[in-house]
Amino acid sequence: MSHYSVWSVLREGLRGQTGWERAWRDPEPKPEYDVVIIGGGGHGLATAYYLAKNHGITNVAVVEKGWLGGGNTGRNTTIVRSNYSQPSSTQFYEHSLKLWENLSHDLNYNVMFSQRGQLGLFHNPAGRDAAAKRANTMMACGIEASLLSRDEVMNMVPHLDYSENARFPILGAMLQKRAGTARHDAVAWGFARGADNYGVDILQQTEVTGILREGGMVTGVETTKGTIRAKKVGVAVAGSTGHVMRMAGIDRLPIESHKLQAFVSEPLKPLLDCVIGYGAPGAHFYISQSDKGGMVFGGDLDFYNSYAQRGNLPIVQDVAECAMAILPCLGRVKLLRHWAGIMDMSMDGTHIMTKTPVDKLYLNAGWCYGGFKATPASGWHFADLIANDRPDNLTAAFSLDRFERGLTIDEKGMGPTPKLH
Amino acid sequence: MIRIKCPFCGIRDHSEFSYGGDATVEYPPLDASTEAWNEAVYQRANPRGPHREYWHHLNGCRSWLIVERDTLTHEVGTVEFAHPGLSEALK
Numbered sequence: 001m002s003h004y005s006v007w008s009v010l011r012e013g014l015r016g017q018t019g020w021e022r023a024w025r026d027p028e029p030k031p032e033y034d035v036v037i038i039g040g041g042g043h044g045l046a047t048a049y050y051l052a053k054n055h056g057i058t059n060v061a062v063v064e065k066g067w068l069g070g071g072n073t074g075r076n077t078t079i080v081r082s083n084y085s086q087p088s089s090t091q092f093y094e095h096s097l098k099l100w101e102n103l104s105h106d107l108n109y110n111v112m113f114s115q116r117g118q119l120g121l122f123h124n125p126a127g128r129d130a131a132a133k134r135a136n137t138m139m140a141c142g143i144e145a146s147l148l149s150r151d152e153v154m155n156m157v158p159h160l161d162y163s164e165n166a167r168f169p170i171l172g173a174m175l176q177k178r179a180g181t182a183r184h185d186a187v188a189w190g191f192a193r194g195a196d197n198y199g200v201d202i203l204q205q206t207e208v209t210g211i212l213r214e215g216g217m218v219t220g221v222e223t224t225k226g227t228i229r230a231k232k233v234g235v236a237v238a239g240s241t242g243h244v245m246r247m248a249g250i251d252r253l254p255i256e257s258h259k260l261q262a263f264v265s266e267p268l269k270p271l272l273d274c275v276i277g278y279g280a281p282g283a284h285f286y287i288s289q290s291d292k293g294g295m296v297f298g299g300d301l302d303f304y305n306s307y308a309q310r311g312n313l314p315i316v317q318d319v320a321e322c323a324m325a326i327l328p329c330l331g332r333v334k335l336l337r338h339w340a341g342i343m344d345m346s347m348d349g350t351h352i353m354t355k356t357p358v359d360k361l362y363l364n365a366g367w368c369y370g371g372f373k374a375t376p377a378s379g380w381h382f383a384d385l386i387a388n389d390r391p392d393n394l395t396a397a398f399s400l401d402r403f404e405r406g407l408t409i410d411e412k413g414m415g416p417t418p419k420l421h
Numbered sequence: 422m423i424r425i426k427c428p429f430c431g432i433r434d435h436s437e438f439s440y441g442g443d444a445t446v447e448y449p450p451l452d453a454s455t456e457a458w459n460e461a462v463y464q465r466a467n468p469r470g471p472h473r474e475y476w477h478h479l480n481g482c483r484s485w486l487i488v489e490r491d492t493l494t495h496e497v498g499t500v501e502f503a504h505p506g507l508s509e510a511l512k
């Protein structure tokens with residue numbers, strides 16, 4: 001693999017961009033691997049990368065039914081933050097944020113991580129209390145957070161609706177300065193290139209159709225390109241978790257598949273230099289501006305179980321209303337595209353990273369609205385779980401049996417209703 | 422828009438309804454084991470394909486319905502009142 005640097009850019013500029021090599025190979029599957037990862041989204045690719053980098057396990061394949069990042073990784077609104085209020089999540093996401101901060105260097109691939117800050121607006125005293133509690137939890141975990149007054153928010157983002165007519169007046173916001181956005185495709189590609197460089201085989205257009213087992217232990221996978229044997233198998237297929245785990249005889253899980261839409265407008269001149277979350281009662285909306293100028297935003301789920309990667313119209317209206325409520329200047333802006341991804345919504349709103357009832361089969365799922373920001377830490381800790389066949393300190397809380405044991409991690413206190421997390 | 426044929430109101434947009442989740446879940450008696458309660462409260466089949474599910478006609482007649490819907494194609498099959506006696510009573 002050639003190293004990317006300012007010199008390679010200059011050199012290729014001079015020789016007409018003719019010397020770039022492909023970023024990863026396109027190999028045929030080998031008959032057997034030490035580890036097979038199902039799912040070539042950010043999480044699967046990061047897992048392969050850290051298996052090789054941290055544990056020296058390089059006889060690994062990532063099996064992807066479509067193209068890399070064609071799942072939620074390439075469909076999300078790319079917000080990265082670590083402002084959670086349950087300590088186990090806070091620490092996990094903070095580890096992730098720390099990995100993000102050095103990811104482009106580590107991968108030698110620009111993932112365009114931009115720490116532009118995230119403002120979580122609040123609109124009533126209860127919202128302020130919740131923001132203060134969250135900021136306190138973060139600070140107790142050693143993560144910087146601050147509460148801004150209405151005036152300070154006005155200073156930072158002068159063009160929000162501060163008028164008399166605002167349906168929910170902006171009282172202030174919680175700011176996490178180190179939060180931001182990253183380029184989703186680049187994250188998948190960077191991890192793919194990094195993993196390939198260690199010898200990992202990335203098998204695209206290869207769908208897993210069966211999970212092979214002998215005597216309660218996993219022995220490989222059946223794919224559209226034939227049987228691949230494996231000593232260990234990790235599953236990181238997001239919204240397809242139920243479908244894929246059924247292949248291993250695991251018929252019921254604390255997860256429902258729902259779809260979430262995202263939206264992008266036509267490109268605009270620079271308008272918004274931070275990420276904004278709008279938390280008025282009953283509303284759920286987040287917006288940022290991409291490097292190409294498009295306003296990237298999203299809201300709630302479509303609110304019914306679905307495996308269809310396409311969104312429905314009522315949410316388009318909801319999201320447009322929220323956009324108008326805080327940024328009325330967007331009223332004449334045209335929507336360019338909208339799409340949906342299948343979300344693995346868990347019963348308590350927190351992810352699951354765990355061993356399973358099938359020996360040497362591991363599950364990484366349940367990321368709900370927030371798995372993009374988790375990508376590096378998810379790969380890091382899932383690789384550790386697979387390599388050592390036991391969860392590390394940070395991962396133990398995210399086990400599959402936490403539901404039965406009454407140890408759910410319910411960030412919003414919503415109870416066992418996946419669509420509400 | 423998904424369109425659901427409410428047996429009382431006729432064909433309506435799904436935005437009039439509120440989704441109530443998997444209708445195959447059966448809650449065990451109060452003194453059942455933790456395992457049985459774990460199954461009912463937390464574990465779901467989450468099928469890719471036909472799904473029996475509750476919808477509440479919240480902005481209509483307010484009845485709870487059991488709808489058969491495909492989670493991949495969104496095609497709606499049978500729709501019936503969740504309350505077993507209601508269809509009879511309305512005849």
Ligand SMILES: Cc1cc2nc3c(=O)[nH]c(=O)nc-3n(C[C@H](O)[C@H](O)[C@H](O)COP(=O)(O)OP(=O)(O)OC[C@H]3O[C@@H](n4cnc5c(N)ncnc54)[C@H](O)[C@@H]3O)c2cc1C
Nearest residue numbers: 039041042043065071072073076077079208341371372373
């Ligand atoms: C609209 C939207 C907005 C979001 N916004 C944010 C956000 O702002 N911030 C944030 O942190 N998170 C966000 N998320 C969540 C985040 O995108 C996901 O949690 C995360 O990207 C999941 O990564 P993954 O690698 O687990 O899954 P995916 O990227 O979905 O990868 C799973 C892969 O598995 C493959 N697969 C499935 N079945 C099989 C099979 N049988 N054989 C082989 N391969 C298979 C799929 O093709 C897919 O490529 C958002 C999600 C959506 C949909």
Ligand SMILES: [Zn+2]
Nearest residue numbers: 427430478482
């Ligand atoms: Zn009705």
